[in-house]
Amino acid sequence: MAVVFLSGVALNAHAQSSVTLYGRIDNGIRYESGLPTGHLFTASSGDWGCSWFGLRGTEDLGRGTRAIFNLEGQLDTMTGASEGALFSRHATVGLANDRFGTFKLGNLGAGELSQDSWPVDPQMMQRYSIETLVRARNWASASNGFEYQTPTWGGFSLKGQYDLTNNTGWNSASSATGQGRSDGIEMLYQFANAGGRVIYDEIRGADGSFNDVYAHSRSLLAAGAYSFGPVRVYAGYQHLSAPNATDASVGVASSTQPAGVSAPTQVDHEWIGAAWRVTPATGIMAAVYHANANHGNGNATLYTLGGTYDLSKRTFLYAEMAYVRNSATSNIGLSDGPYGNNDYDPATNTASNGNPNYGHAQAGAFVGVMTAF
Template identity: 50%
Template sequence: MKKHPILVSLMASLFLLPGVVRAQSSVTLYGILDTGLQYLSGMPQKHLVSMESGDLVPSRWGVKGTEELGGGTSVIFQLESGFSSTNGVLACGIFCREAVIGVTNPAWGTFKVGRIGGYEIQNDSFSADPQLMNIFGVSTLVRGRNWTYASNTLEYKTPILGGLTIKGQYDLTNSTSFNAGNPGSGPGQLYGPQGRSDGIELTYQLGPAHFLAIYDEIRDVNGQFDNVYQNSRSLMAGGTYDIGPVTMYGGYQHLSAPQASAEGYFGSTGATPTALKGGMGLPTVADQEWIGARWNVTPAAALMAAVYHTNANKGNGNANLWTLGGTYLLSKRTYLYSEVALVTNSKTSNIGLDDGYSDPYGANRDDDPLSGPANTRTNPNFGGSQVGFVAGIVTHF
């Protein structure tokens, strides 16, 4: 990351009034580019080889800055945009990943308001995953539920208090209804509108051990928990433990959507009879557990391995995910990565290895005439398995 003098000058001229004593301030331009190749097998159309952006970390660029007010207090801001490094297209509009302003002080913490975007509190679950933000990891078996977005956010984070840190988020609906949202108010998991969302996170560091607990809830535009993988309650607990060059990981996540509805899953009540496999109902609960390790083989090279398991109720079966990955530092800012994964499904499960956005929960499209032909999806058939491989390069600036 580097300071950009032109941006510093521009921000100063725009925001500092004449005659006011200028406080010390800084503006930083930063970004990440992640581009790689991906292979997926086990699809109705056999297999797929593609170039992808963000298989390890989302490609992005942004501007952030601080202005010191004195007494340790500073005003902060951050604007961040996600994009595809394969074609240059924005992920979801300018500064959709973050657009916040806040105030921070080491004595009492940090308060932010604005578009929290891709930093919705559930995204912190990746710190308890040995694959971190890799495409095959803690978000795979919950069909992208941990890749959540939020708007109209108020966030407060405490300073570290004896190893404990608490963070809370509350996302306004911008609606006259407390729970229901304005249909255009802001994206959730699939960049679609959502109702009220909120969450709280506790982290605790004790020597080589790090503990994490997150509770968050995301409602649909009607204020309901109608899809366990999109609009639901999530309770997640996990942690890490360092043993020399090896870090052990483990965690558990419980998802609940008591008002599961055909509209929440398929967009139409008429889809339910034909979309669901025989004996299945709409899931209202899903549970996920995982365990893994990260081994820093050398200062430049690391290996990661993990196993994940999930089970959904109402006859939706279970799935297992095995992963093995690695990273290699070329410099302080640039590194290579790779990962191979295998997912296996029980006879009433069809979870795939894609990112969860292009294959969210819904019926196997072979059995759902309302969702189009099989070649529009990347997840396997019911009871099927899938192998995936990714390799890419990441650079920070």
């Protein structure tokens, strides 16, 4: 249960403020095969969704306007360690008004627009989901930013973001942040049984260019969902573009690549799927994702099947299985590994990442429990 502190504001009798402590904990067990070093059986945190805690507050300023803030951090709840800075996910303050919209300023973090794609993903951006074949590009984050979201007009709304580099070079990063300039715009719509969104966002590299299609690129995503009684169907498309990408800019040696393969500058990504609420407590989700990259990098297809079972309004069990199949010159894995060869050394049984060998597949499954407070 959220802990809420309500207090009157002494200098303004009509004003009221509140602060809410909230969070969630997700722990489970995962098994994956097809890794360059063999099979992996591990205890894991965050396979269904990140574990986090935060503070969210509001103060009534009168005339329909509220001051708002949000502080949120991410945890590895298997070890108790913080994932990144204390409030790496959100650290914002702003103003909200039902007639004029919402403005936020600060570390937008996990609020970067690409992360808004989870409502149009049948697997809701679990470990095996929309983000897998694009090597975590949909988990982009950004700091030093500001955001404005309009009110909802007849089911439609708009959201825009802009993130500064804090550097004298307009697009390139300062040594303090390492973040190139980023920006984006999102259009959302929601009707009785349908919802969808179009998201365009740009994430630049430290040199100010689009130099890695899976990290520093332009992204255009259009997707939607429609409900038929207890079944909700999903479909979507995403195009990634990084015209400045080279083998050097993505950190791979040309000699380690298959013949005729170099760093991709474009990726096309499509998916379809469905979620079925079998009973009030039980849900089943299935989806197929496909991605094709240029410059000889081939294609990959991800097949997923998952389910949830609600133990209460706050706690549920979850499970998901996945299989990713690669064409001869593709090596996308289930672990969001970076682009490039896994550099497997059989003498020491070590690899630089969890990508499968080129043309090989990977399979995985996990189960766990999530509780929120």
